[in-house]
Amino acid sequence: MRKNKRPGAAPAFRLIIFDFDGTLVDSVPSIHKNVNQMAKMYSKREVSRKRVIRAVGAGLNAFLTEIFAPETEKMGIERVRRDYIRLYKKNHNYGLKTYPGVRGTLKYLKSKGARLAIISNKLGLFVKSSCSYAGIRRYFSDIIGRGDFKKDKPDPFPVKHLMKKYGVPEKEVLFVGDSSYDVECAKNAGVKSVYLTFGYGDAKKTKALKPDYTFAGFRKIAGLI
Incomplete structure (x- = not known):
């Protein structure tokens, strides 16, 4: 934790945006x-x-094109996508768990006055359902999923939308994620990035983008406030 912050001072990052899968x-x-x-x-x-x-x-x-290449070519991506979503409505919370330190850190960040949001490339209905299942939805003012806007990350549009909505400048925004898509999105939006190494992203590809902070544990984020 930063020790030079005076009591009651505004957080260094007023808006903290998180990826979902592999991050929270x-x-x-x-x-x-x-x-x-x-x-x-x-x-x-x-x-x-x-x-x-x-x-x-x-x-x-x-994702589906990578895993089911022959099927998407033969039946079309829309058919394979429908099959996946139909099954995932039943399975999306199976085995789901938050990473160590997530709940406590989110609570701490919120208590310090930071506004928290999620920007994910997963469909929003699944992100919202899983946040409720994991007991963390109450910490987030906004949950943005794929297709909620005309452009998805790494395009900066969703980040810019939140910055405009809450009147927060680039220097007071932090984007936390586990992949190159997250770091690239942060750079495109002109905001600081945190790369979490415990997630699913390609480490070599993500580090090549030179994130501003690299942490092996979620609790480390609290030290930036």
Whole structure:
């Protein structure tokens, strides 16, 4: 924690934006289960957890094209997407858990006056449902999912929207995530970034973008306030 902050002072970052999967929660068990139910339905071999992790982050269409390339080519992405969403409505909270320190850190940040939000490339209805399931939804003023705006991250549009909505300048905004998409989004918006190494992102690719802060644990974020 910063010790030179006077009591009652405004937080250094008034708006803190988080990615969801691999940042706040470990959702791989639900995604892995869903993928293998689809694999069984399509008469394919089981898909490994490692392959699922590698494909997460760019959004559903890119994920499905990576995992089910022959099926998306044969049946079309919309059909495969419908199959995935239909199953995921039942599976999306399976095995879901927050990472160590998430609840306590969110509570602390909120108590210091920071406004918290989520920008994810997952469909918003699933993010909101999973936040409620994990007991963290009350900490966030905004939860933005893929397709909620005309452009998704790494485009800066969702970040710029929140900055304008709450009147917060770039220097007082922090974007926290586990992948290159998150760091790139922060850079595109002109705000500071935190790269969390415990998530799903490609470490080499993400570090090459030179995030402003790199942490191995979620609790470290509290030290920036």
